[in-house]
Amino acid sequence: MNLKREIKLSPAAPSYLALVVNNMHAHAGQGGLEQSMAKSGEDAFSADDLVLCLQAVGARQDRAAFRVLFDHFAPRIKAYIIKLGCSHQQAEELAQETMTKVWNKAGQFDAAKAAPSTWMFRIARNLRIDAFRRENHPEFDQNDPSLIPAEERPADQVVEQKQSERQLLAAMAELPEEQMHLLRLSFFQDMSHGAIADHLNIPLGTVKSRLRLAMVKLRKKIDDNDQMQADGLSR
Amino acid sequence: MRTSHHIPDEMLLAYAAGSAPEAWSLIVATHLSLCSDCRAVVGNTEQIGGELLDSLTPETLSEDAFDLLMREIDSQAGKQELPKAPSTQIPSVLPEPLRSYVGGDLHALKWRRLGKGAFHIPIATKDQSAQARLLKVPAGNPVPMHGHNGEELTLVLTGSFTTHQGKFQRGDIEAADDSVEHMPVAGPEEDCICLAVTDAPLKFKSLGARLVQPFIGI
Ligand SMILES: [Zn+2]
Numbered sequence: 001m002n003l004k005r006e007i008k009l010s011p012a013a014p015s016y017l018a019l020v021v022n023n024m025h026a027h028a029g030q031g032g033l034e035q036s037m038a039k040s041g042e043d044a045f046s047a048d049d050l051v052l053c054l055q056a057v058g059a060r061q062d063r064a065a066f067r068v069l070f071d072h073f074a075p076r077i078k079a080y081i082i083k084l085g086c087s088h089q090q091a092e093e094l095a096q097e098t099m100t101k102v103w104n105k106a107g108q109f110d111a112a113k114a115a116p117s118t119w120m121f122r123i124a125r126n127l128r129i130d131a132f133r134r135e136n137h138p139e140f141d142q143n144d145p146s147l148i149p150a151e152e153r154p155a156d157q158v159v160e161q162k163q164s165e166r167q168l169l170a171a172m173a174e175l176p177e178e179q180m181h182l183l184r185l186s187f188f189q190d191m192s193h194g195a196i197a198d199h200l201n202i203p204l205g206t207v208k209s210r211l212r213l214a215m216v217k218l219r220k221k222i223d224d225n226d227q228m229q230a231d232g233l234s235r
Numbered sequence: 236m237r238t239s240h241h242i243p244d245e246m247l248l249a250y251a252a253g254s255a256p257e258a259w260s261l262i263v264a265t266h267l268s269l270c271s272d273c274r275a276v277v278g279n280t281e282q283i284g285g286e287l288l289d290s291l292t293p294e295t296l297s298e299d300a301f302d303l304l305m306r307e308i309d310s311q312a313g314k315q316e317l318p319k320a321p322s323t324q325i326p327s328v329l330p331e332p333l334r335s336y337v338g339g340d341l342h343a344l345k346w347r348r349l350g351k352g353a354f355h356i357p358i359a360t361k362d363q364s365a366q367a368r369l370l371k372v373p374a375g376n377p378v379p380m381h382g383h384n385g386e387e388l389t390l391v392l393t394g395s396f397t398t399h400q401g402k403f404q405r406g407d408i409e410a411a412d413d414s415v416e417h418m419p420v421a422g423p424e425e426d427c428i429c430l431a432v433t434d435a436p437l438k439f440k441s442l443g444a445r446l447v448q449p450f451i452g453i
Contacts, residue, residue: 143318
């Protein structure tokens, strides 16, 4: 492992990321790596830090940055796969496979289009569909000449990726628990809506209408925030 | 033109979460090529997936997991994945991912006769629970009256059709379930080609249509 390679942090990088990376350098070779990571608390990483790390891996296969991503995401991806009903061993294999993909595809990560967690989720989701259902997850191709592009929004209404993340979190926080529960089941149980209905012993129509309601609320909340933002800027 | 009939929200959610079987995901993804509104919803929903992933209690990995991974990565050095170049430079009638599933654009298709001047092409997926197919109904012709045992999504690719719910054109999705009995009629301007996905055999009303059903695989 080449831990001597320097991770190049932008001047805007939060100081604790620099600290952690320095710590990693200091402890590497003494087997103190995990310890220092545990002490610094992996949850201390913000989405900004993870963006920098993904970019560092994409630009120059930076191993220290990759280690940060691994420590943050691999245990969560493992948890995701276990929730879907797999053994610890299978889950760990799939987490490893996901991280290999992350290493190979990091150059394609675009911070303007997706948060690191969204990007990771997509990779883990597609791999688990392939691994456990032996199916593909068909996707549109951004470069397909047949793709119909979005209408251009006026510059003052363009919502930045980071801001849209904040809006979404706020909207999710306001969802009633029964809707949140159904969202979690959809993401973590690989159940059709019919199976969810059986599982909860409620009619399929109720499952669908609650999920629709949740989606409508998330959509509305985000639109409202966009509008407020647009109004705020024009005033 | 902006699409006015969209994929139902709960199907977009199932697609983003990864729980929708492949045939349904194929029609969702093909609609996404033609509809930036639904693309935005799926993007937001995948972001929810990311947030939920981030909020999970981490599961410890084995101690040597990272070293094992780096050894694996070093042994496959040089496998950097570049974005795939699109298979064509000119806009085609069939957008991705549908084009790849049927092996080319319209001119590459081998239609099978369905009766009443209509044609179809079953599309192979690894999904046993639902069937995707291309349908071609001649301009001005009706699709035989039928109800449904399950759910059906239809995406218009050329021409148009009209039901009691209105007119459906390129990019539009018609969603039907067992409560819906409809008789779509293709518009007069050109043949109407659709991508249709059903999770159960259609119930045709007329005896003639019922009799041929086992043979044509609908
Ligand atoms: Zn749409």
